[in-house]
Amino acid sequence: MSPEDHAPALRAGRSGATGIVTVPSVCPHDCTSTCALDVERLDARTIGRVRGSRRNDYTAGVICEKVARYAERIHHPDRLMKPLRRTGPKGSRQFAEIGWDEALDIVAAQFQAKTRQFGAETVWPYYYAGTMGLVQRDGINRLRHAMGYSRWYSTICVTLSDTGWIAGVGAKRGADVREIGEHSDLVVIWGGNPVNTQVNVMVHAMRARKRGAKVVVVDPYRTGTAEQADIHLAIRPGTDGALAVAMMHVLFKEGFADWDYLRRYTDAPDELAAHVATRTPAWAAAITGLDEAEIVDFARLFGRSKASFIRCHHGFSRSRNGAANMHAVTCLPAVTGAWKYKGGGALYGHTGMYPLDRTLIEGLDMVDKSVRELDQSRLGPILTGDPDALAGGPPVTAMLIQNTNPAMVCPELNLVHRGLAREDLFVCVHEQFMTETAAFADIVLPATMFLEHDDFYTASGHTFFQVTKAVIEPPGECRENHHVIAELARRLGARHRGFDMSVWEIMDETLHKSGMWDAETNWQRGGQDYHLGFETSHFLDGFAWPDKKFRFKPDWKAWGPRGAEMPTLPDHFDVIDNPTPEKPFRLVAAPARTFLNSTFTETPSSLKREVRPTALMHPQDSAALGVGEGDRVEVGNERGSTIVVAQPRDGQQRRVVIVEGIWPNRNFETGIGINAITSADPGWPNGGAVFHDTAVWIRRVA
Numbered sequence: 001m002s003p004e005d006h007a008p009a010l011r012a013g014r015s016g017a018t019g020i021v022t023v024p025s026v027c028p029h030d031c032t033s034t035c036a037l038d039v040e041r042l043d044a045r046t047i048g049r050v051r052g053s054r055r056n057d058y059t060a061g062v063i064c065e066k067v068a069r070y071a072e073r074i075h076h077p078d079r080l081m082k083p084l085r086r087t088g089p090k091g092s093r094q095f096a097e098i099g100w101d102e103a104l105d106i107v108a109a110q111f112q113a114k115t116r117q118f119g120a121e122t123v124w125p126y127y128y129a130g131t132m133g134l135v136q137r138d139g140i141n142r143l144r145h146a147m148g149y150s151r152w153y154s155t156i157c158v159t160l161s162d163t164g165w166i167a168g169v170g171a172k173r174g175a176d177v178r179e180i181g182e183h184s185d186l187v188v189i190w191g192g193n194p195v196n197t198q199v200n201v202m203v204h205a206m207r208a209r210k211r212g213a214k215v216v217v218v219d220p221y222r223t224g225t226a227e228q229a230d231i232h233l234a235i236r237p238g239t240d241g242a243l244a245v246a247m248m249h250v251l252f253k254e255g256f257a258d259w260d261y262l263r264r265y266t267d268a269p270d271e272l273a274a275h276v277a278t279r280t281p282a283w284a285a286a287i288t289g290l291d292e293a294e295i296v297d298f299a300r301l302f303g304r305s306k307a308s309f310i311r312c313h314h315g316f317s318r319s320r321n322g323a324a325n326m327h328a329v330t331c332l333p334a335v336t337g338a339w340k341y342k343g344g345g346a347l348y349g350h351t352g353m354y355p356l357d358r359t360l361i362e363g364l365d366m367v368d369k370s371v372r373e374l375d376q377s378r379l380g381p382i383l384t385g386d387p388d389a390l391a392g393g394p395p396v397t398a399m400l401i402q403n404t405n406p407a408m409v410c411p412e413l414n415l416v417h418r419g420l421a422r423e424d425l426f427v428c429v430h431e432q433f434m435t436e437t438a439a440f441a442d443i444v445l446p447a448t449m450f451l452e453h454d455d456f457y458t459a460s461g462h463t464f465f466q467v468t469k470a471v472i473e474p475p476g477e478c479r480e481n482h483h484v485i486a487e488l489a490r491r492l493g494a495r496h497r498g499f500d501m502s503v504w505e506i507m508d509e510t511l512h513k514s515g516m517w518d519a520e521t522n523w524q525r526g527g528q529d530y531h532l533g534f535e536t537s538h539f540l541d542g543f544a545w546p547d548k549k550f551r552f553k554p555d556w557k558a559w560g561p562r563g564a565e566m567p568t569l570p571d572h573f574d575v576i577d578n579p580t581p582e583k584p585f586r587l588v589a590a591p592a593r594t595f596l597n598s599t600f601t602e603t604p605s606s607l608k609r610e611v612r613p614t615a616l617m618h619p620q621d622s623a624a625l626g627v628g629e630g631d632r633v634e635v636g637n638e639r640g641s642t643i644v645v646a647q648p649r650d651g652q653q654r655r656v657v658i659v660e661g662i663w664p665n666r667n668f669e670t671g672i673g674i675n676a677i678t679s680a681d682p683g684w685p686n687g688g689a690v691f692h693d694t695a696v697w698i699r700r701v702a
């Protein structure tokens with residue numbers, strides 16, 4: 001059904017034989033799929049089932065299990081319904097109900113008092129992508145800029161991957177995953193586990209496989225995705241650059257390089273060919289832990305396939321050298337010219353192609369670059385007074401936190417908790433649940449969920465821009481993010497037109513200024529497709545640089561001074577947290593299937609499926625430690641440690657250990673979870689969190 005055909009049904013809400021009305025929406029969660037949804041509305045306050053919509057041919061009727069059961073989350077008995085004021089010590093979960101006005105007055109008064117004491121930079125609005133809706137998520141920046149509060153350097157998720165992709169290709173866009181099903185000869189799922197994190201990729205990849213295309217997965221452990229592939233390369237974490245470079249060695253040596261394409265579309269093919277000639281499969285085997293033959297066979301398969309498609313995921317970028325590794329992988333289709341074919345090329349994300357003007361949403365007309373910028377992932381060092389992390393400025397003594405749960409998801413969690421427990425730090429958390437972060441707050445405000453407010457969404461995994469309308473009324477006293485921002489602005493004397501507009505008005509004006517469909521049209525038609533067409537999405541009219549050439553030699557220095565330390569051509573950039581005799585294991589802290597970051601750790605069906613925090617270990621490693629399935633092991637390093645149960649498992653290298661899921665700290669007997677061990681060190685060249693780059697020791701717990 002085309003979006004146009006769908007319009008009348010959307011307007012009316014579709015009513016089935018049962019009398020239940022089905023209304024359109026979009027999944028707001030931090031997931032590249034941004035699925036189009038059909039939601040059953042049982043009455044003005046209640047939803048039934050949530051289904052993947054067919055109005056969008058990327059979603060194609062398929063969504064993940066956790067959102068299909070959204071009624072479990074939105075109608076959860078533990079949802080926050082009233083504003084709360086802390087009455088006990090920080091983190092004690094002792095709160096008393098108060099009114100909205102009183103709560104907002106306290107927050108504004110505290111922000112003003114702290115500002116008088118230390119200057120406006122002492123206030124740090126802190127947010128992330130618990131909702132991907134642009135108005136509700138990013139409106140906090142309008143308040144930040146209007147008040148001159150500390151600026152935001154967002155690094156927890158996409159910094160390394162964005163930098164690595166853009167370094168070669170020039171823009172955050174690529175070939176369309178919808179091509180895979182019909183056109184790809186080879187699908188490579190590199191450094192990601194879409195069975196857990198982006199189910200729609202699997203739908204398209206399995207369609208290709210049914211047609212006879214091969215599916216290859218590059219991942220340190222045998223994920224659900226790897227289990228469905230023809231070939232699984234169980235690489236050592238943080239060594240993808242070496243694999244890609246050795247593949248290029250084979251591609252050039254064995255005549256798989258497309259020299260016509262290279263001369264026309266790339267910057268330095270001769271230098272690259274000479275460079276990779278010295279990087280043999282044997283060299284890469286020693287670094288990656290793969291067999292030489294595996295590397296050569298994969299390179300030949302890649303070279304022989306015309307339409308080879310690489311889905312570059314975020315997972316393999318979460319290392320100190322993650323940007324360099326991402327760039328090295330993007331060089332592969334530029335060597336073989338796979339971009340020329342439908343079903344060929346690569347995709348990391350599409351978000352760079354939407355023409356959206358974000359000025360009104362974020363107050364970009366008020367940005368003052370002289371105000372210090374603080375790094376999201378370095379919250380622990382920042383709150384514990386590291387002068388470097390504070391960029392030489394005043395301590396952070398006041399925060400407003402929306403759409404994120406740093407007490408679970410940030411690295412160096414022991415520091416984060418010590419910081420959040422500071423009595424001189426005033427924190428307001430606007431949340432849907434009493435999260436572990438909210439438990440540290442002075443004021444907690446109850447937030448709406450996506451089906452209770454309006455918003456609009458870009459996507460990363462597909463090309464649609466989608467507007468949503470509230471489907472049901474909010475429960476209790478829950479209010480949307482925009483309301484909190486506008487009300488605080490009023491109390492603080494912040495001025496900007498955006499504070500006086502409704503969400504719908506902000507969307508409409510933004511869309512109008514950006515030359516896009518107005519909000520109502522977008523909603524009625526089920527989203528506007530920004531697909532750029534075959535030629536442009538495959539960069540056949542040139543890559544997104546002034547000379548239109550893919551860069552084998554990125555200008556890493558353009559991202560900051562640490563770029564000068566990086567290799568000029570793709571290589572193994574050896575800055576990872578390598579194992580030592582004291583810390584012989586490499587830890588990957590990968591996403592779980594039915595949690596989404598810190599979210600869904602409150603829903604009964606997710607908790608049932610994920611069971612408990614578990615370390616997947618090579619059977620010989622667990623045997624050497626004398627631990628069997630279900631035995632407790634302590635995993636740790638100089639930053640901290642925690643206790644999980646061991647599960648011996650084939651399909652990963654020795655001395656690689658996997659702990660899936662950002663479990664709540666309360667689920668660990670130590671009271672602190674896996675991120676106590678992960679590092680807040682910034683990746684190269686310009687920062688970015690390194691969640692899968694950690695050397696650890698593992699000990700048997702008696």
Ligand SMILES: Nc1nc2c(c(=O)[nH]1)N[C@H]1C(S)=C(S)[C@@H](COP(=O)(O)OP(=O)(O)OC[C@H]3O[C@@H](n4cnc5c(=O)[nH]c(N)nc54)[C@H](O)[C@@H]3O)O[C@H]1N2
Binds near residue numbers: 193218
């Ligand atoms: N169910 C679920 N879905 C999610 C999330 C979740 O937590 N749970 N998180 C959401 C978010 S915020 C994001 S950003 C996306 C991310 O989603 P994707 O971009 O699809 O990436 P991930 O699946 O997170 O990648 C994790 C995989 O990378 C592998 N990996 C780790 N290090 C390396 C390495 O050095 N080399 C290679 N080759 N592989 C490596 C891990 O073993 C793991 O299997 O998913 C979103 N969707």
Ligand SMILES: Nc1nc2c(c(=O)[nH]1)N[C@H]1C(S)=C(S)[C@@H](COP(=O)(O)OP(=O)(O)OC[C@H]3O[C@@H](n4cnc5c(=O)[nH]c(N)nc54)[C@H](O)[C@@H]3O)O[C@H]1N2
Binds near residue numbers: 403447448450597662
């Ligand atoms: N060990 C380890 N740690 C990781 C990762 C990993 O792979 N391993 N992945 C990292 C990555 S990629 C990311 S992106 C981060 C994400 O980590 P978080 O930022 O914590 O992500 P979420 O769980 O998506 O969302 C957090 C909160 O947003 C709230 N929320 C949702 N919608 C709204 C709303 O409309 N209003 C308000 N006020 N609140 C809302 C939810 O209730 C939830 O508690 O975690 C990072 N941490």
Ligand code: SF4
Binds near residue numbers: 028199
């Ligand atoms: S796959 Fe991702 S976007 Fe789709 S419903 Fe699940 S969490 Fe939402």
Ligand SMILES: [Mo]
Binds near residue numbers: 030156157158
């Ligand atoms: Mo993320």
